Amino acid sequence: MNKLIVANFKMNQTPIETDEYISKFLSLEKNFKSGIIICPPFTSMYLFTKKLKNPKIKIGAQNCYFKDCGAYTGEISPKMLKSSGVQYVILGHSERRIYFNESNTLIGEKIKAALANGLSVIFCVGENENERTKNIQNDVITNQIKKSLQNIEKIDLKNIIIAYEPVWAIGTGTAIFPSEADKMCKLIKDFINKNYNYSQTKVLYGGSVKSGNAKNLFEMPNIDGALIGGASLDAKEFVKIIDIAENI
Numbered sequence: 001m002n003k004l005i006v007a008n009f010k011m012n013q014t015p016i017e018t019d020e021y022i023s024k025f026l027s028l029e030k031n032f033k034s035g036i037i038i039c040p041p042f043t044s045m046y047l048f049t050k051k052l053k054n055p056k057i058k059i060g061a062q063n064c065y066f067k068d069c070g071a072y073t074g075e076i077s078p079k080m081l082k083s084s085g086v087q088y089v090i091l092g093h094s095e096r097r098i099y100f101n102e103s104n105t106l107i108g109e110k111i112k113a114a115l116a117n118g119l120s121v122i123f124c125v126g127e128n129e130n131e132r133t134k135n136i137q138n139d140v141i142t143n144q145i146k147k148s149l150q151n152i153e154k155i156d157l158k159n160i161i162i163a164y165e166p167v168w169a170i171g172t173g174t175a176i177f178p179s180e181a182d183k184m185c186k187l188i189k190d191f192i193n194k195n196y197n198y199s200q201t202k203v204l205y206g207g208s209v210k211s212g213n214a215k216n217l218f219e220m221p222n223i224d225g226a227l228i229g230g231a232s233l234d235a236k237e238f239v240k241i242i243d244i245a246e247n248i
């Protein structure tokens with residue numbers, strides 16, 4: 001099965017830097033079979049929607065609010081994203097949970113609003129180091145899913161991708177053992193299947209994925225792709241990871 005590769009640029013790249021990135025990416029681009037989603041900062045999105053013509057490559061946002069419009073200074077609505085040519089939005093990323101105090105309930109409201117506006121959601125879950133040390137990661141993850149998806153219908157699940165991202169592996173350079181990532185992705189799939197009777201959910205792994213560890217992760221049967229932060233900022237490295245995914 002083709003893997004899904006998602007780039008999360010986080011708060012990196014000015015539009016000029018994005019322009020350079022796109023030129024480099026286009027010079028390396030091949031006839032990709034994988035699904036590719038690039039999530040740049042809001043200020044660079046228009047460059048991707050304008051310059052990338054390959055229908056296999058979709059553009060995503062890294063966040064949105066749950067209202068359509070109004071007096072919410074600084075926020076961006078799913079409706080605005082959709083009308084800007086964006087098709088995906090990352091919600092529930094651990095950096096939003098940690099630095100912006102986003103709760104499972106708020107994330108759930110954002111997910112609902114994004115879906116209602118025709119966006120697909122990349123919903124991030126994952127335990128922190130302390131929770132892993134206490135060996136409560138399974139409960140943490142199923143609780144995040146239960147709370148944020150409590151108002152979601154089975155029919156919506158086809159538009160939700162789940163990214164398992166252990167917080168302790170994000171941006172550290174050290175990924176989780178592939179077999180452990182596989183176990184966690186399977187846990188998520190089994191939980192969705194049991195609670196929604198839906199078996200098609202794609203589950204990605206995220207946390208220090210790079211060309212050096214991608215093969216071992218992508219070979220795992222329950223890992224449907226990757227959410228890639230740091231390594232996606234280098235166009236050459238990102239294309240290398242896509243190539244690895246295509247050769248599994």
Ligand code: PEP
Pocket residue numbers: 008165169170171172173206207208209227228229230231
């Ligand atoms: C992320 O931010 O979602 C992520 C996985 O980052 P990194 O690849 O840099 O660990």
